[in-house]
Amino acid sequence: MLQPTIGIPLMGQSLFHRYMQQKYIRCLEHTGAEVLLLPTDNITEVISQSLQRCHGFLFPGGPDIQPGIYDQTALPECGEPDPARDALELPLLQAALEAEKPLFCICRGMQLLNVVLGGTLIQDIKAEQEYPHFDFWHRTTATHPVLLEPNSHLGRLFGSDIISVNSLHHQAVDLTGKGLTVTGQSPDGFVEALEVDGYPFCLAVQWHPEHMAARSAEQQKLFRAFVDACRAG
Numbered sequence: 001m002l003q004p005t006i007g008i009p010l011m012g013q014s015l016f017h018r019y020m021q022q023k024y025i026r027c028l029e030h031t032g033a034e035v036l037l038l039p040t041d042n043i044t045e046v047i048s049q050s051l052q053r054c055h056g057f058l059f060p061g062g063p064d065i066q067p068g069i070y071d072q073t074a075l076p077e078c079g080e081p082d083p084a085r086d087a088l089e090l091p092l093l094q095a096a097l098e099a100e101k102p103l104f105c106i107c108r109g110m111q112l113l114n115v116v117l118g119g120t121l122i123q124d125i126k127a128e129q130e131y132p133h134f135d136f137w138h139r140t141t142a143t144h145p146v147l148l149e150p151n152s153h154l155g156r157l158f159g160s161d162i163i164s165v166n167s168l169h170h171q172a173v174d175l176t177g178k179g180l181t182v183t184g185q186s187p188d189g190f191v192e193a194l195e196v197d198g199y200p201f202c203l204a205v206q207w208h209p210e211h212m213a214a215r216s217a218e219q220q221k222l223f224r225a226f227v228d229a230c231r232a233g
């Protein structure tokens with residue numbers, strides 16, 4: 001298969017949403033993939049059709065996940081959720097995992113992966129952080145280091161145990177879900193990358209490679225590895 005199709009949940013219709021969505025689309029199209037945006041209406045149909053059509057799924061950034069989903073009540077610091085996206089993305093990710101589709105989970109996407117597998121989130125990290133983990137202005141450049149497990153998929157992909165990343169999150173993975181291993185951490189102790197034990201192909205990162213890839217050959221590797229896995233599947 002020359003051109004794999006990759007499903008991405010629709011982030012929203014506002015100018016801001018379309019700008020943020022376009023970054024993922026460009027990176028995937030640049031590596032030769034076709035993108036299918038998945039709307040939040042007719043969820044059952046969207047899930048069954050996209051599982052047939054898509055060779056892989058990218059779960060993008062976005063608003064905070066409703067804390068009730070991981071059995072917590074919302075703290076005042078928790079952001080405004082998007083219940084429609086939660087309603088689509090939770091069962092879609094569950095179904096994609098069962099079908100063993102190649103996955104790329106970014107920011108909210110990584111947090112979603114953790115929650116789907118029974119993990120929890122820290123609803124706001126501002127009081128604990130020692131690095132600027134939410135720096136929208138510097139989203140195209142690196143703002144903090146990430147320490148990678150040398151024997152992980154990411155450690156091998158980057159050929160290094162330390163990389164520099166941008167950061168656009170105010171929440172973080174707390175208790176990890178079933179079958180997940182932490183393979184990247186910030187120096188102040190927050191989870192920046194997860195891997196699913198024994199799963200064919202899943203990249204899960206807390207940073208935003210889609211905003212860095214235009215200038216960073218290192219970050220482009222993530223999209224290339226994902227699209228290659230989709231092509232092989």
Ligand SMILES: [Mn+2]
Pocket residue numbers: 132133144166167168169186192206207
């Ligand atoms: Mn960070």
